[in-house]
Amino acid sequence: MDQALLALNEKLDRLTNQVAYLTEQTQRAERERESRTELMRDLTPIVNDVYRLTVEQLEEVEQYVSLDDLLRLVKRLARNGRNIEKMLDQLESVMDLAETIVPLSDAAFGRAVTELATLERKGYFTFAKGGWQIMDNIVTSFGEDDVRQLGNNVVLILRTIKEMTQPEVMNFARNMVSSIESESAAEVSISYRSLFGQMRDPNVRRGLALTMRVLHSLGQQMSPAGQSVN
Incomplete structure (x- = not known):
């Protein structure tokens, strides 16, 4: 009797545990069902709005795009998924590079502004403006x-300028100018005795x-060809 009662109690315990497990599973399933029901109730208005907006947008482009075009586009996007992913990776790399370069660009821009301000303070821009006016x-x-003749004689002009810029010629011109200035400021005697x-x-x-x-060379250049000057 005791052994039979003990076996019966064990069976009742196992049965109780099984009933408790089934009850828990039933409650869990009920909660999940209620969650799904609540989720569907919340999503239904959103899905309806999305569907309505999609229909409206498709109605605007239905004369330009067909369903076959959309399906073909979706398939193409699916086939090029890896390429799109690589493109996004490259875009991220470019953005990282831009974030690195921007501070350097700011520093370079600030340095350029400083240099331009220095050039303006020294008068480079004023000189360039005056030079442009001279050129105009x-x-x-x-x-x-005149331009054609200048082109034909540009070599002779440059040679003449090169010779005129020799140190002895420049010193001669400077001394002549200094002498003229000093003689202009002083009282010059022009009597024959003084001369x-x-x-x-x-x-x-x-x-x-x-x-x-110099006068002799000038006369030779000005005299007609083959004519002697007495």
Whole structure:
């Protein structure tokens, strides 16, 4: 009797546990069902709105896009999923590079602004503006024939400028200008006695000889070809 009662109690315990397990599973299923029902109740208005907006948008483009076009586009996107992913990775790399370069660009821009301010303070822009005005005056002052002649004689002009910029020529011009300025400021005697007195100065005679040589060369250049000058 005791063993039978003990076996019966064990069976009742197992049965009780099974009933409790089934009850728990039933309650869990009920809660999940209620959650799904609540979720569907919340999603139904959203799905309806999405469906309505989709229909409205498709109605606007239905004359340009068909369902076959949309399906083909979806298939193409699916086939190129890896390419799209690579493109997004490259875009992220470019964005990271841009984030790295932007501070450097800001620093370079600030340095450029500082350099431009320095150049403006030193007068480079004013000089460039004046140079542009000089160039404009030159261009507007020369005609087509003048430009053609300038092109034909540009080598001779450059050689002449090169010779004129030699140190001895520049020193001669500077000394001449200084002499003219000093003579203009001082009282100059132009009497014959004073002039003949200056002829005793070797520098005066050397300058007069050089002047005569220049006049001789000038006369040769101005005289007609084959004509002698008495």
